[in-house]
Amino acid sequence: IAPEASVIDLSHHIPPQDVAAARFVLWHSYRYFPEGSIFVCVVDPGVGSDRAIMAVQTRQHTYLAPDNGLLDYVLAETTPRQILRIENPKVMLPTISRTFHGRDIFAPAAAHLAAGFPFTQLGPLHRYQVPPSPFVQARPQAALTARVLHADHFGNLITNCLLPPDWQGRVRVGGRSLLMLRTYGEVEVGHALALRGSHGLLELSIREGNAAQVFRLGPGDPIEVLGS
Known part of the structure; x- marks a missing residue:
């Protein structure tokens, strides 16, 4: 059909039926693709049902995805020009x-x-209600409740809390208070820390360990963020 098209396998490591993981991976990846890119997003537990298959056109990209929330994070920060049902x-x-x-x-x-x-x-x-942004902004001397968005392959807990590069504060989780650090190497192996990850979001980690397993947390669970 399109033999000259360039095909990039963005990920084949999404856990089966894990729409939340797919939603996060797409959100942190789409911005790096050139204008005109077409995203084929198939994490589709409702395949064969009456769920819609959406085609969404934004200013830069086109997305094909089931109407199951997979596009929510992307469409919360990009304005769709048109949404059709394929x-x-x-x-x-x-x-x-x-x-x-x-x-x-x-x-x-x-x-x-x-x-x-x-x-x-x-x-x-296709009628689609664009969701509000899931992200919250950390502010000095202000407390807020963040939530886990994603646990990555290493067990790092990535939250919805946007942090400025120089933010100082503490994080409270599971009865423990964690200081904000800059790198994993600032603690001993097996120790917990909080840091600003590569997406600009608050992350909880265990150096050379698995924070998701240690804290027994996953998507949707709350994290208390305390400003300096």
Whole structure:
């Protein structure tokens, strides 16, 4: 369909059916892709049901994804120009299975778009409520409750709390108070710390350990953030 298209495998390490993990990985990755990129986002526990397959066009990118919250973080900070429901059989394979829409609908629709198929002909308009931003901003001398967004491969707990580069303060979790540090190497192996991670978000870590297991926390769990 589009033999000259460049295909980048953004991730095949999302845990099965983990929409929250996919939502976070897409959010921290999309901004690094050039204008005109098409994202095929298939973490789709509802495959074969009446859930919509959305095509979302923003100023820079196009996203194909099930309407299951996967795009929430991206669309909270990018303005969609148009949101359609993919229903045009011209962009699908001739035979559609009930269990593999990634192969039968998502991938061929993306290929047709890459080959020049008009976005507006994918299907009818789709009603989608753009969610509020999930992120909170840490402020000096102010306390707030952050929440875990994601536990990464190393067990680091990444929260929704945006930190300025020079923020000083403490984090309280599981009855323990953690000081903000800059690097993992500032504590001994096995010790806990809080730091500003590569996404500009507050993270809780165990040096050479797994904070998610030690603190027994995961997405949605609260973290108390105390300003300096």
